[in-house]
Amino acid sequence: MTAQFSYSFTTGDGKNKALLGGKGANLCEMTQMGFNVPPGFVISTQTCLSYLEQKRLPDGLMDEVRAQIADIERVTGKHFGGASDPLLVSVRSGSAISMPGMMDTILNLGLNKQTLAGLIEETSDPRFAYDAYRRFIQLFGKVALGIEDEKFDTHFNNVKRAAGIKADVALSADQLQEISELFLMVVHEETGRPFPEDVYQQLEIAICAVFNSWMGKRAVDYRREFHITPDIANGTAVNIVTMVFGNMGDDCATGVGFTRNPGTGENEMYGEYLVNAQGEDVVAGIRTPKPVQEMAKEMPEQYRQLVELRNKLEAHYHEVQDYEYTIERGVLYCLQTRNGKMNAAAMVKTSIDMVAEGLISKEQALLRINPELLEQLLHPQLAPDHDNKPIATGLPASPGAACGHCVFDADTAVRLGKTGQDLILLREETKPEDIHGFFAAQGVLTSRGGKTSHAAVVARGMGKACVAGAEDIKVDVRARLAIVGDIHIKEGDLITIDGSNGNIYLGRIPTIAPRFSEDLKTLLGWADEVARLRVHANVDTPETARLAVSYGAKGIGLCRTERMFNAADRLPLVVDMILAHNTEEREAALAKLFPIQRDDFEQLFEAMSPHPVTVRLLDPPMHEFLPNEHQLTDELDALKHYLTIVKGQRVTLDTLANAGDLPAPFNRLNEDVILEAIAKKQMMLDKVLELYEVNPMLGHRGVRLGMSYPEIYKMQIRSILEAAARCIKQRIPVEPEIMVPQVITVQELKQVKGYVDEIQNEVESQYKIKLNFKFGTMIETVRACTRADRLAATASFFSFGTNDLTQATFSFSREDAENKFLPLYEESGLLEDNPFETLDIEGLGKLMKMAVELGRQQRPELKIGICGEHGGHPRSIRFVHNLGLNYVSCSAPRIPVARLAAAHAKLLETKPL
């Protein structure tokens, strides 16, 4: 049997998105359900892959295409390339996953001198026909022949200017004819050949162009950014669809709609349309369209059909749809539908509403939301009490507030983004080729276009703030200037945009963290009912612990005690401890630290009560608490220089002025104070040199510190246990867990357990209570994985430290890898993902599996969690669910993501990862 390359809308399998692409499959499905879809067919993604591999269209494809066109001719009575009643088609891309605007589309294909005459005769509307013709030449020229838009735009604008015309609609048939001829000339000049007259040749070139666009830079960048791998979408289909026209007069229109409001999730008609226009005009934001509600008055019968279409779409797909339509001479055609991309708030609201309406189940409500999306809900909002006046207002196109330096083009955004600046991309309108600028910017502002313009749709998909169609802003890209009334905004100036209400402000406005909506609470409540994994937080202060509880954390999975050491009131004590010459001096410094740590833990336990709190004993190498060698050398030099000035009594006005630059108390010109400071700095420098390690991350850190300086670990253990005792005395339920980092052998654990047992006895008799707590280990070395059974004999819980374990498995550090070679590895496919972000299931996953199995062989009830960064990453969460872990722990803002991902993990446990 010969391969089938194409499928008519009347026969294609509407469920096979992998083969027909999302758009093609939906067009087939809608056609077969009786929606009014213009006749057409799909060329499969398989054909695209074959084309990309062979670098030519497969034999037999164009024969099939001719047969498909003949079918369309039969149904429509039109003729492709015919002198009378010509058939025109659109040629559109569409892969399994929707990638809005990433690939190419050609409209009005089939026009040439002969069919143009036929179209004029058929419509008796030369203006319409020339308009269609000039659009076709430009689109075909750009997409299929690679000619820059500017080459066409210059002629277009010249004709308009010469005729004194502002709006495109005011161009006459003669002027459009002149433009078409100029465009044909551009094509000839740029390609060295006349514009193709043969309509099948046009079609063949267009099909190749759409296939090629799959490997275009825009599409490749988009797939990389959104992790669209070949198993998710491989190749694009080509949809060839009979043209219907929204620009044949005032009984014609074109529009796009969402079955619900994608900004708020409200169940209402939502969308925009333009009378007498082609679809591109709406999407490109060239004319600002009208809200669909106006159609109810302007075209009541078509509005009724549109409401019916919307209702049928949702009832069929059980999902919010993003659809496009055209009204040709009063008849409504549906041109495409796909699942609507919405922001997180709208996804949550529609999930709750659709369950209440009986349209979907709770499980579907959970599964339809990508957990990553929820982080958006924790995006900043403008402080409600700010009293800045907006300088302009546009359409609230994608919610959240963003502040940054203005940039006027995508390339500049990328360049400045690399320097770490916050940016707002400010453009008249955006196009798909600006996509890299979106990634680099915090927010997007456009002066033209509606809520369904390119800028709005893409920003919403990315969860970035966007204000669109702020028409009071005049953007002059050449002058790198935007003007609002008499205000001039230059490139680099700070502005703030509020995508929730469309306001634009000069300068930076303070933002606040948003609150959890009731809908989100309900949804995450459903998630908790389903999930087996508990979600804990990686936090170290009572404030962040309370925040984590408000996000739904059920415990602290990792309290990094070193963060407590770094606070301003403790660091000097920690430094004294490090500089101690002997155990006694060290113990004296620790005695001062002890009550502070104990109070820290008491507050933390209270904030998290009654949930478990896992406290990790000191982990980082000591030198991290001291300034570095260069800094100390510089400071010493400065002090010594200063000493010579003071000693020489060369106190002049100049030196007095310089003295002001020195920190107090040196500016008191006191020799003794300076000498003392020099001695202390010298000691620090000596210590830093003594502590120097070639590989500090693989050196004297973690439990090895506890072996060398037992008094440090003992102080921490006593702080934890006394804090617990104090809580118990106040009847605050607590569940502390003491965790040891960097363990490689059970001997280390046993030694620390020895300290714990001793201190437990002392604290219990001192406070006259019984302590109830757990003792466990981090699993973050390769040896710990391979010796997990031995460790589990002493540890009653494990927590995978996958940050260090990844470093150990790959033998490279995150900092060096991400700064140097990891981008190259990812781009060239040497590694599929950054293993510090996405858990390396194939490699590191095997070590984890071994550790879980060995650990539970030894101690079946062993509690196991993960507290590396992967604990907040949805795919990694699915993996650890399948491994049988008990909990994941992540930073506070990832908690909603992790809760939903934990529910997904349970619901999808029988499906491949």
Ligand code: PEP
């Ligand atoms: C880890 O290694 O995964 C971990 C949580 O510890 P840290 O990141 O503090 O080294």
Ligand code: MG
């Ligand atoms: Mg670690």
